[in-house]
Amino acid sequence: MENWSYIIWILIIPFLSFLFAALPGTKLKSSVSGLVGIASILSVAILSYITAYSYFFVSGKTDGVFQKIIAFNYVWVRFSEILQIDIGGLLDPISVMMLVVISTISLMVHIYSWSYMHGETGFARYYAFLSLFTFSMLGLVLATNIFQMYIFWELVGVSSFLLIGFYYEKPSAIAASKKAFIVTRFADFGFLLGILLLAYYTNTFDFITLTDTNGALITSPVAATFMGASVLTWAMGLIFIGGAGKSAMFPLHIWLPDAMEGPTPVSALIHAATMVVAGVYLVARMFPVYLMVAPDALEIVAYTGGFTALFAAVIACTQHDIKRILAFSTMSQIGYMMLALGVSGYGGEKGLGYMASMFHLFTHAMFKALLFLGAGSVIHAVHSNLIGDMGNLKKYMPITHITFLIACLAIAGIPPFAGFFSKDEILVAAFEHDKLLFSIAFFVAGLTAFYMFRLYFRVFWGKKQAYHHAPHESPLIMILPLILLAAASCLTGFIPFGKFVSSDGKELLVHTHWNIALPAIGFALTGIFTAMAFYRKETNASKDITNALGAVYKWAYKKFYLDEVYLFVTKNIIFNGISKSIAWFDKNIIDASMDGMALVTNYFSDKIKGAQSGSVQQYTWWYMVGSIGIAVFVLYFLMIR
């Protein structure tokens, strides 16, 4: 057995780096905090690669099956004799894979930001938050139990909040950060209820116990039902709400497009490659439980994923902000991952969807981070987010252009780029499970190619802009991560992913299903060529179509008015309706009745205070009245007797 206890340093190093950059406040020289941040994440990345190597190639397997290994474990708080929260590190194929993804993308972003954020006033703060995020995200994937995951889940939420609101003097950034936090908080409310319900029936938070496929523990309480579904279905459904919130699944997706207010490298790291896939990771982590006791909930996962994939892709076709287009494409791709998990079975060939989902998560992280960093490079050059302000940039920014093209081809699913392989597996898995979901996935593949190349052609080809300052290629320190990620986008598709990650830890051999792949490629190419026809040169064709679609286009452009609905509910119903009336009720009913009691007391004391006037005549008069009264009373009683 190998000693894995060093894994704890993967958490400690970024946390120390956070404290180092955060505690001195503004006193620290910004370059120092940046260098410390980069150095710490570099060491984390090296540790992660070592871990991945020794886990996958040396000692992770026993009898041909990848084991779940507890690298370290500490009791954090005890709730009762049975329930407690541990903080630990769980190594299994997906957590090790996530370690590699997170540390790689985080490293790229740390390096890239050095130049991108150069000269910003909050440079040290920026690196502090990045370290905090990296720490939380690594803690999330290493979680040994669902409550630890929830803890770090909240922490990534707050780091995301802090980074979206990085430009804290900008009202739109504040609003976006608030929205992101509250929407995901709302989802976490479901998540927490799910955890509590699950723990109530199983008496454990522990992943290994929960997901033990041989255990009778999890299947025993199925009998308890609530409103027609077993309580565990409810629990798993509620947990999925948490995942859906973080992963921006419909209808909890509204925060993600607005989250693009944050600095672009942050969008690449948090809102494209790592944090937003936490929901997928959660479902994958709990996958055996879903499959064994809550297949209905799993069906919901599949359809939510499928619908979101379609919904987001449609909106992406209509947007004009480069980052928002990418945000919607992220939603759409995460929808794919959810869909793949939802259609998957367990073990062997049946577990194809599971493996495909993780594979897509992996490749998507690479090319989507590349897209965002490329977009950042473009924004850096033209100082605008709107694709209307861009055009013909291939002339000015050759390297950004080529790397962006590679990423577009990868996401469109053109071989031999990475996205092709993972998307193909998803399509195959969907095809075997459910034809409706397959057709959605297939259609979205074409749509993806269309909107990505719409973006590509409008930014790098299209009309010749009269730029005030001629845009120029970004500095080397920003280009380097682009090149590395482009290489990853070209090569990662060839990883025999099923050898490492599969639903049951056994090796799963996968091969390209050309009968599905070929039509998919054809459809994607159609999308690309349509986009090329419309946008390679400046034509009116796109405007004509927009006008022809009229209301439908406007609907999609306005994101189907969901934001307005949410705004109405929060502002008019909760704030002005409930909260204001409670404030009124408290002041005018409850408090007023307390004041009323005081008034009544005052009134009576005012009335009876005359009794102590000090006037002897008055006292004598009342004395007489009283004596006569009593006399009459007594006499009356005596007469009765």
Added chain:
Amino acid sequence: MDILSLLVIIPILTIIGIVFCQTQKQTRIIAAIGMSIQLLQSLYVVWAYLKERSLGNTAEMVFTRDYTWFETWNIHYAIGIDGISAAMIALTGVVIFTGIFASWNVKDLSKEFFISLILLSMGVFGFFISLDLFTMFLFYEIAVIPMYLLIGIWGSGKKEYSAMKLTLMLMGGSALLLVGLLGIYFHSAPGGGPLTFNILEISKIDIPVNVQLFLFPFTFIGFGVLGALFPFHTWSPDGHASAPTAVSMLHAGVLMKLGGYGCLRIATFLLPDAATELSTIFIFMTGTSVIYGALGAIMQTDLKYINAYSSVSHCGLVLFAVLMLNKTAFNGAVLQMLSHGLMTALFFALIGMIYGRTHTRDVYKMGGLMKILPFLSVCYVIAGLASLGLPGLSGFVAEMTIFVGAFQNESLFHRIFTILAISSIVVTAVYILRVVGLLLLGPVKNKEYLSLKDAEWHEKLTGVVLIIAIAIIGMAPLWLSDMIMDSLEPIMQKLTSIK
């Protein structure tokens, strides 16, 4: 020398010291020295308690002392602590220590101010160490009375009204409480013999159930008023709004905790049958407090009102957890008292510091303070994050313990209210982020504020000490929750014995 009585003696000595001071500077230095010693002493008490336990002392209360005080009625000065009171003592030590530094610049009648403040804290310390109901009640009154003077003289706004309202409502609570306590006293010797006020002795006997049913509402509501139980919470917004900074800190930080502590240690421990039978109606009241306070806070514009309503919500959660009648929930209730005490003290301290600079508490009149007052703003954000339950800060541990505990109660009614209470985590996030957005972020609204100075050393000290305490509970809660959990054993035995 017994180390618990020192907790009462040190404040008295400090007060005597202050009486001989000539200037404001001397006064505050003496107060600071006295309360620093008090802080060290209260931390030492916790340490000594843990050491005593690790040496194998399993007595229900440790460091007990008993002096007869008034023989006819069998009133004793009986003291002793367990893990719960030790934790509360440490909390009080931290809050009074930081409270002194938060009122560093009180100029008017500073001598009288510090005397009242320290007297108040002495009452609180005395309350937590008492094992005798009568002495406990006495200390409780000692803590409440100076409040009237502190708000009425050094307050702001409608201070006379608020002081009167707060005192009358709390006194009303005391009246109910007195009925409850005397009722318990007169039933403390069912088999004849001398009546007793001693909690430990009363807990050994069983008060008849019909008597309990009569006494429980008096006791619970009596303490509950202090813990801002709906609908007896309206003293809190007005009282806090008018109170000077340190008084708000002490009041929300520790005085409201007397309510929760009393509900647990007296109402539930001594009247367990009634607690079980009547829990439904009180769950309704406290559950309403939680969600009502949170929703009420959303649209407030005065910083102190926001915090007062948030306290109603958080303290409601304490009482709510007590009524869940299981060990985990009790543990959560105590943790929540600690957590709320620290973070609300931090909040009120910061609000006082901000008010001292901008002379307004209206959130719409300020904005962009992050740029002008970075230290105070960052502290405010941390307090806010603690309040909305960010892991790593104290609020999370406390709330989660309560929720896990409350969820163990399988009655449907309890479950529904538990879910309602859990939904407050969303509402809390809404009002906290609203304040942070309006107050700290965004462009600077009022150009006059650009010349404001950030925190001075004593303000930094206040903020840092409280944040460290919050972070300690938040990051390493195990020792604390184990310490509390051990001490809950007698209460649990009493509860299970009746079932």
